[in-house]
Amino acid sequence: MxxxxxxxxxxxxxxxxxxxxxxxxxxxxxxxxxxxxxxxxxxxxxxxxxxxxxxxxxxxxxxxxxxxxxxxxxxxxxxxxxxxxxxxxxxxxxxxxxxxxxxxxxxxxxxxxxxxxxxxxxxxxxxxxxxxxxxxxxxxxxxxxxxxxxxLKEVNRNLDGRINRLSSLFELSKEFGLLSDERRISKLLAYSLLGHFLSSIYAIIYFEEGHNRVIDTTVPKIKEIVEDLANRSITTHHLGASVKELHPDLSGLKIELVVPMKIQNETKGLILLGKRGGAYDYEETDIEFIYSIGSLAIISLENKHLFMEALEKQKLEEELELAKDIQKNLLPKSIPEMKFYDIAATSISSKQVGGDYYDIIRKDDTNYYIAIGDVSGKGVPASLLMANLQAFLKSICRQEAEISSSTGIINDLVSENTTDGRFITFFWGIVNDETRSFTYVNAGHNPPLLVRAGEIRYLDKGGIILGVMPTMLPYASETIELQQDDLLVLFTDGVTEAKSPEDEEFTDEALEALVKSITGLPANKVLERITEEVNKHANGAMQSDDITVIVIKVK
Amino acid sequence: MADFKSGLRDKDEFSIIDLSGYLDAHTAPELETRFTNLIDKNRFKVVVNLKDLEYISSAGLGVFMAYIETMRENQGDIKLVSLKPSVYSIFDLLGFPLLYDIMKDEEEAINKFKEQGK
Structure with missing residues (x-):
């Protein structure tokens, strides 16, 4: 025992x-x-x-x-x-x-x-x-x-997870920074999400103004409800049960998680994800991570758009500068001294550069052409047509032809050279510095004003505007024997349609009343008064059209 | 940074993709192209040999996620072989071993394919 x-x-x-x-x-x-x-x-x-x-x-x-x-x-x-x-x-x-x-x-x-x-x-x-x-x-x-x-292992694993996420964020911010295109941004975003959460169901939605769209997805049906999603104003994430409750349609498409992509608190897009693969569910830190990469992506998308817009705007501005240059070079550098005529002229370009044009061309010792026109449209195309017009004028001025038939030829040339519906309102005349006689043709331009002894006469004889169709009817012309102290005012619609800050036009009546009151002044003073009054009316408002005026005082 | 390279070999009905270098957001599109080309050619049994892969980021892992379903829907699969321990730990961290066959070498992967085909 x-x-x-x-x-x-x-x-x-x-x-x-x-x-x-x-x-x-x-x-x-x-x-x-x-x-x-x-x-x-x-x-x-x-x-x-x-x-x-x-x-x-x-x-x-x-x-x-x-x-x-x-x-x-x-x-x-x-x-x-x-x-x-x-x-x-x-x-x-x-x-x-x-x-x-x-x-x-x-x-x-x-x-x-x-x-x-x-x-x-x-x-x-x-x-x-x-x-x-x-x-x-x-x-x-x-x-x-x-x-x-x-x-320790758990702590290590968590740390590894965090490091992995940080390196993902770093990696994406580097890639997104390169201004890659929208497709690439969305692909990289999608891959990072898929790699982390092992879900093969996803959609990335971008709410761009007026153009809400799914930029990448494995669930094509999402496209049908994208507008609807935009209207839901989703400002915070929804997970599991709350997706079921608030977005039954998404839940039906096996979406488990909805995370908004926000810029300055405004939802600019959504990340939709299906159930997380493997043995895990989405946790708070996962959602934070999705918010982070979502922000990176959406900022990158927005930047890209802003960049393109800025580029577009810059291109436009460069174009306008070019148009301004062309226009400036087309205008006469100086106005010839004449015996009987005291002439002053100006053309003020609007921001967008319209198509105003004026010219004073010497034909011979006694005869001078005076022209004013307004090409439809703005920017470079208008400037180019204006350059064409000037070339036609310069060559035709040397021909011994009646101004009325010359106008017909110019109309044919302009018509041939415009294919996009552009046209020119045009007025020109020839002044004789020996006899004071003046012969003009008005091709659809605002009738210039002839002020004689307090009375206004409109110079409106002529024909249709240039460039609409080939000349069928000859243009009419009129000859006027000018007298001392007659005042001629040629202008473009930029003057009479100049806008005040209240969006009211300067009007023909105001111009007529003004010129009637200042007939005693020399040409440059008359011009000064007109621009002064127009500026006063505009009162700083941005003008959409050029303002051009020629004043001729008969001596 | 080590360049990323991907090569393609055919072994009977199996396509073997060799990856080397760094697979990250920057190089992911290259692997993406490999997969789309294979799908276009109806080759769905894919073994990816990661013997020379130095690093993989989550964007790189995402590419595998993006194509695995198509392969499986067409009686194929993507099997991963010969991972370096450092690369394996990234796959492991994100839970890939639950969803993917991660194997010792190509032979083992091909045998598994053949077994599944029976």
């Missing part, structure tokens, strides 16, 4: 040494717990055993033998408080005459070991309980170490 006892003790000790060596070799929690359970179950011949861990006050079954998975799940989802035996036991599955022993270390209660009823149906003796406590004490250190390692 004595010998038998010694043998038993020796066997127990050997088992303890063996157990200690095994569990302390490994830092793997599962391995340690498995060993603990199997050792105890083998020793006491029980078919059921489990280890419960204390996870921040909640009891969780971490390892179990001989217990169905459903039972374990039921326990683990039941949020059982980790306390004494009386709190844990009621939640446990039926184990018969079982024993529960705490696993403690310097860090407090790590958990507890539960062993089921012995096959022999005998109770656990005091001696056996003591032995179990010894085993647990040995195991506790190993469990503690394994737990610390697991925590």
């Amino acid at each position: 004595h010998n038998n006892e010694t043998l038993k003790l020796q066997r127990n000790l050997m088992a303890l040494v063996e157990f200690s060596r095994t569990v302390n070799q490994s830092l793997d929690l599962d391995f340690t717990l498995n060993n603990l359970l199997f050792s105890c179950m083998g020793k006491f011949l029980t078919t059921k055993g489990l280890v419960i861990l204390n996870r921040e006050g909640t009891a969780v079954i971490r390892s179990a033998k001989g217990i169905p998975n459903e039972e374990i799940e039921k326990f683990n989802t039941g949020s059982v408080k980790f306390g004494g035996e009386e709190e844990i036991r009621p939640a446990l599955p039926e184990l018969g005459e079982s024993i529960i022993l705490p696993i403690s270390s310097s860090r407090g209660e790590l958990g507890c070991l539960v062993l089921g009823e012995k096959i022999t149906k005998k109770d656990y003796t005091t001696e056996e309980t003591e032995f179990l406590k010894t085993v647990i004490n040995i195991a506790a250190t190993a469990v503690e170490n394994a737990l610390i390692i697991a925590e």
